[in-house]
Amino acid sequence: MDFTDQRLSYEKGTLDQQSVPASPFELLKSWVNEATDQQVKEPYAMSLATCGADQKPSVRIVLMREITDKGVVFYTNYDSAKGQDIAENPNAEVLFFWHELERQIRISGHVAKIDADKSAQYFQKRPHDSQVGAWVSQPQSGVVASRALMEDKFEQLQNQYPQGEKVPTPAFWGGYEITINEIEFWQGRANRVHDRIVYSHDADSNDWTTKRLLP
Numbered sequence: 001m002d003f004t005d006q007r008l009s010y011e012k013g014t015l016d017q018q019s020v021p022a023s024p025f026e027l028l029k030s031w032v033n034e035a036t037d038q039q040v041k042e043p044y045a046m047s048l049a050t051c052g053a054d055q056k057p058s059v060r061i062v063l064m065r066e067i068t069d070k071g072v073v074f075y076t077n078y079d080s081a082k083g084q085d086i087a088e089n090p091n092a093e094v095l096f097f098w099h100e101l102e103r104q105i106r107i108s109g110h111v112a113k114i115d116a117d118k119s120a121q122y123f124q125k126r127p128h129d130s131q132v133g134a135w136v137s138q139p140q141s142g143v144v145a146s147r148a149l150m151e152d153k154f155e156q157l158q159n160q161y162p163q164g165e166k167v168p169t170p171a172f173w174g175g176y177e178i179t180i181n182e183i184e185f186w187q188g189r190a191n192r193v194h195d196r197i198v199y200s201h202d203a204d205s206n207d208w209t210t211k212r213l214l215p
């Protein structure tokens with residue numbers, strides 16, 4: 001397959017270093033809101049890149065569940081491949097791409113587990129069957145011989161914890177917060193001369209500085 005004749009011109013917006021807000025969180029929230037308004041499906045879905053001690057990067061989608069005053073939170077299985085990577089190397093990146101707005105947001109930061117109580121609170125808010133699903137998928141990323149084995153385990157757990165009964169929060173499941181060190185806002189422009197504004201955090205002063213990057 002050859003895609004070299006496929007090209008779109010990006011012309012939906014602009015991004016100007018002089019007019020961006022001082023805090024990147026303001027811009028992040030307003031871009032997420034605009035993506036929601038533009039009917040982007042699951043605008044909070046983001047690609048998460050991690051790299052463990054083997055130096056091999058790996059990437060997958062997770063759902064951003066919260067924007068805090070430090071960064072973004074997602075939930076997963078701590079024993080998963082990504083959990084292993086994070087235990088070995090807490091540096092990670094996440095990326096949002098919203099074609100409808102011709103925008104991407106790239107976040108680079110430091111990952112840490114959130115408070116177990118907060119994870120439990122969120123776990124208990126999830127639908128009963130998703131809670132059961134979390135128990136089925138242990139250890140997430142491990143090899144399983146067949147789908148039938150997973151379905152049997154699901155059924156067995158459904159019997160153990162029928163609808164309406166509390167499913168215990170697994171110790172192996174919870175949230176991670178990515179504290180943002182750098183965040184880049186990318187707005188597609190015509191002729192591949194795109195706008196890129198990156199905010200960098202200074203830990204000592206707690207200030208953000210911005211730079212424009214070549215596209």
Ligand SMILES: Cc1cc2nc3c(=O)[nH]c(=O)nc-3n(C[C@H](O)[C@H](O)[C@H](O)COP(=O)(O)O)c2cc1C
Pocket residue numbers: 042045058059060061062063064074075076077080081082083140141
């Ligand atoms: C739209 C979408 C949303 C997803 N959300 C999550 C999530 O929030 N947490 C999660 O652990 N996996 C989520 N997944 C599954 C992951 O992409 C991945 O398959 C899984 O976490 C195992 O990744 P790992 O083996 O690299 O650890 C999602 C997948 C898709 C396509």
